[in-house]
Amino acid sequence: MFSDLLLGFAATLEPTSIMMIAAGTALGIFVGALPGLSSPMAIIVLLPLTYSFPTLPALMMMMGVYVGTKLGGSFSAILLRTPGTPAGACTALDGYPMAQRGEAGLALGYAVMGSTLGGIFGWVIAITCVPLLATVAMKAASADIALIGVLGLIMVTAFIRASMLRGLIGVTLGLLIATVGIDPVDGTERFTFGTYQLQSGIPFAAALVGFFGFAVVLSDTSLIGTSTEAVTQKVRLVLPKMREVFSRWRAIVIGAGYGVGIGAIPGVGAEASPWMAYGTVRNQSKNPEAFGTGEPSGILAPESNNNASCGGTMVPMLTLGIPGDGTTAVMLGALILHGVAPGVTLMRDEPVLVWGLLASLLVATVFMFLIAWPSITLFVRVLGKDRGWLFPFILVLATLGAFASMNDFFPVWVALACGVLGWVLESHGFPTVTVVLGIILGPIIEQNARLALSLSQNDWGVFVGTVPRMLIAALIVGLIAWELWRHLSKHLASPRKQSVPHGGN
Secondary structure, X not given: OHHHHHHHHHHHOOHHHHHHHHHXXXXXXXXXXXXOOOHHHHHHXXXXXXXXXXXXXXXXXXXXXXXXXXXXXXXXXXXXXXXXXXXXXXXXXXXXXXXXXXXXXXXXXXHHHHHHHHHHHHHHXXXXXXXXXXXXXXXXXXXXXXXXXXXXXXXXXXXXXXXXXXXHHHHHHHHHHHOOEEOOOOOOEEOOOOXXXXXXXXXXXXXXXXXXXXXXXXXXXXXXXXXXXXXXXOOOOOOOOHHHHXXXXXXHXXXXXXHHHHHOOOOOOOOOHHHHHHHHHHHHOOOHXXXXXXXXXXXHHHHHHHHHHHXXXXXXXXXXXXXXXXXXXXXHHHHHHOOOOOOOOHHHHOHHHHHXXXXXXXXXXXXXXXXXXHHHHHHHHHHOOOHHHHHHHHHHHHHHHHHHHHOOXXXXXXXXXXXXXXXXXXXXXOXXXXXXHHHHHXXXXXXXXXXXXXXXXXXXXXXXXXXXXXXXXXXXXXXXXXXXXXXHHHHHHHHHHHOOOOOOO
């Protein structure tokens, strides 16, 4: 393990890789600080630029973006009370009150320290768990891989912010999109409608650009012409004393623990765990009433959680090929576009790539700390500007990315169609990340399921033929049954509430 990790650091510390990580981290902080932009969108815009780079440096740049956005969201949360990322909303509860009383620099310092320590904690867990889980995963047969893929989709739909029904609809739509093209087994055309461009399937890069690029811009058109003013224009980052930080070690450990644990669950991502960590720290505090008024522990907990979740999401992504959130879904898509097959064999086939990515996670965390220090004044100036001027550049670069995937305009039209579809879905509460996960995992599930059936003479019992498969199948059924029971209980409780008389004496 240590020799492999050293090889990963050797690949990471090459001049090209270092520059890519530094540039990605700086871009990530910038993107995270601006409400309306997101990590998946930034990576989508970078995709056409990475086609000419080797796979590992390109993914290292994306890793830098991923890590940087986690901290960037706290800048606007503390200075504007407008979080740049969903996870940053929790940081605003105590960060903004500190800024109001003239301690904006110190609040930002706690955010930087929390993110850095949480990122290191998540990295340690990732380098420990990835090789162990990969060793087990590499022994999986086709039926196991198919079941793991189905479990990933079910977990996404069960834990996603929307209802499971909406998640299942999104996943099903993604699976249908993944079936477009030539059948990989019998060679028949599926859903091509006589169009030769669709014989090779829906262009994957175009779908990513549409769902994570165009759709987000369409959803955020309300931000055009709007600007906000920071609570103060004179901010200098002030790092708290180490004894002040480590005296609040419970907040860091609890936040990072939730980040790693929940970040490893596909679909939960960074939306739920910061609030769970914040609530736990507040409940265990001797002065819970101080939270919400500018308590540093209320910053350390969500910020350590944010960056620790990066390590958590790497575990299912690098071992099972199941993304933990929207950003890792796009990174998996980038792997596919660069000719690398994600899944349980990734560690065996591309060990340098896996360990290089894990090493870049730590290097990006260090760069995040170093870049935040001198750049805070620049970000304060940028935060008050109208963010609408960025959208045309995003649209242009996203269009170029779709065109460059096939050197043809057909992917551009596909991206526009997916963008409109994604915008409609999001406006009605359907998370588009479920569609993208269906597109990614659909071919993996289909190929392995059909191979397992072929090898077993079409015996469906092969999917419960071993104890691990029975456990996975039971977990799938259990998640579905739990969600059905939750909704059924809610509907049964509603008539009882309505039947309670409201009369007086």
